[in-house]
Amino acid sequence: MNEQLSLRPARDGLGPHCPRCDSPGEPGDRFCEACGADLVVQEAQAALCPDCGAEVEVTTTHVDTAGQCAACARRTLAAPPDRMELDLGTVVGVSDRGLRHRRNEDALALRVLCGTDDEPLAAVAVVCDGVSSSSTPEDASRTAAYTAAELLAEAARDDLDAMTATRSAVRSAVEAVSALRVGDDPEPPSCTYVSAVVTPSEVTVGWIGDSRAYWLAAPEPTGQPSGTPSSRLTTDHSWAQQMVDLGQLSEEEAQADRRANALCRWVGADCDGRPPNLAAIRPTAPGWVLLCSDGMWHYLREADDLARLVAVFDDPLDAARALTRLALDGGGHDNITVALVPFPLRETTSPRG
Structure with a gap:
């Protein structure tokens, strides 16, 4: 993770709460520090179609899955x-x-x-x-x-x-x-x-x-x-x-x-x-x-x-x-x-x- 010297602030927000033990986490945590539970079962993220610029939702359950642009259907977008x-x-x-x-x-x-x-x-x-x-x-x-x-x-x-x-x-x-x-x-x-x-x-x-x-x-x-x-x-x-x-x-x-x-x-x-x-x-x-x-x-x-x-x-x-x-x-x-x-x-x- 990097940040710019221009002191662009990090995005604010509380970390996730563990679904198993309800312990609070830090922003970006993948697993619970207290019990080890998975804090991100499914994550939806928005991506821009590189062909037409339309926004398309790409959903991943920590497996590389793909979504096609609904606006132009010209390219498959994959979560990293x-x-x-x-x-x-x-x-x-x-x-x-x-x-x-x-x-x-x-x-x-x-x-x-x-x-x-x-x-x-x-x-x-x-x-x-x-x-x-x-x-x-x-x-x-x-x-x-x-x-x-x-x-x-x-x-x-x-x-x-x-x-x-x-x-x-x-x-x-x-x-x-x-x-x-x-x-x-x-x-x-x-x-x-x-x-x-x-x-x-x-x-x-x-x-x-x-x-x-x-x-x-x-x-x-x-x-x-x-x-x-x-x-x-x-x-x-x-x-x-x-x-x-x-x-x-x-x-x-x-x-x-x-x-x-x-x-x-x-x-x-x-x-x-x-x-x-x-x-x-x-x-x-x-x-x-x-x-x-x-x-x-x-x-x-x-x-x-x-x-x-x-x-x-x-x-x-x-x-x-x-x-x-x-x-x-x-x-x-x-x-x-x-x-x-x-x-x-x-x-x-x-x-x-």
């Missing part, structure tokens, strides 16, 4: 799934609602471009985290992720410069999310954004907000020269990072403040309009590119620690599941999304999930 696992071999991902939220407001989009001999030429991963204080944050994150992933894949297919393509993809994502705004909504849909374009020789990342990208170096065989060390490739656009950059607080002091996770940049109709931050590396040894929302990195944030955990697993999807499980075991207070790209690129497989 509580958990999604994708395995393309070349890139994998897991997105989980966590333990405290009623819905998954994160989004994950993966693409792989292969040559005529099925050799992977590029992998694209995009992770977006809906800003919970905005309206329909799940629509914002899905719109941004899918819009950017398609454009980044097209650019890779046309062998365009990855940095230029990332700027263009984020610009299109901002326009698409801005179009979701209804009337003069003071809290229009918004989300964070981080993407990676991975080729056989280079990793290019772009970001707005506090979803992160890491380079995780694989363990080196004894006697082998050192490769590119593990590192965080992104810098958070958050209140805490801003205070550290200005020299006003230490990282420990900033993270202890209640405003630490407030965003100072995001994707949406009321964003500042600045282009994404960009970074590129050319790894000299094997490793992994990790993208994740703050629901994961809040539980393990140092690149070396992340690299050691991922290195335990031969299957990248198992590694992504382990990172997700780490966050769930730590409390799962937010939605959790992880995308992992092994480097060098591996051959794609039949999609799982």
Whole structure:
């Protein structure tokens, strides 16, 4: 969950009362703290048809169900799934609602471009985290992720410069999310954004907000020269990072403040309009590119620690599941999304999930 630094207030309202023991809960609670009962048996949420703009009700009982737009019947609208696992071999991902939220407001989009001999030429991963204080944050994150992933894949297919393509993809994502705004909504849909374009020789990342990208170096065989060390490739656009950059607080002091996770940049109709931050590396040894929302990195944030955990697993999807499980075991207070790209690129497989 994120909030903007503009101090957009969270939506007011009391949490649900347990239907079994009547204990009060906090807004967004999924289970009763006292007896463990399910606090949300069925939830109806409004979505806007992306074709005609009409409102349609999508009902979910925590299973990915769908509703068709009654106005134009041109598209099926689906509630975001509580958990999604994708395995393309070349890139994998897991997105989980966590333990405290009623819905998954994160989004994950993966693409792989292969040559005529099925050799992977590029992998694209995009992770977006809906800003919970905005309206329909799940629509914002899905719109941004899918819009950017398609454009980044097209650019890779046309062998365009990855940095230029990332700027263009984020610009299109901002326009698409801005179009979701209804009337003069003071809290229009918004989300964070981080993407990676991975080729056989280079990793290019772009970001707005506090979803992160890491380079995780694989363990080196004894006697082998050192490769590119593990590192965080992104810098958070958050209140805490801003205070550290200005020299006003230490990282420990900033993270202890209640405003630490407030965003100072995001994707949406009321964003500042600045282009994404960009970074590129050319790894000299094997490793992994990790993208994740703050629901994961809040539980393990140092690149070396992340690299050691991922290195335990031969299957990248198992590694992504382990990172997700780490966050769930730590409390799962937010939605959790992880995308992992092994480097060098591996051959794609039949999609799982």
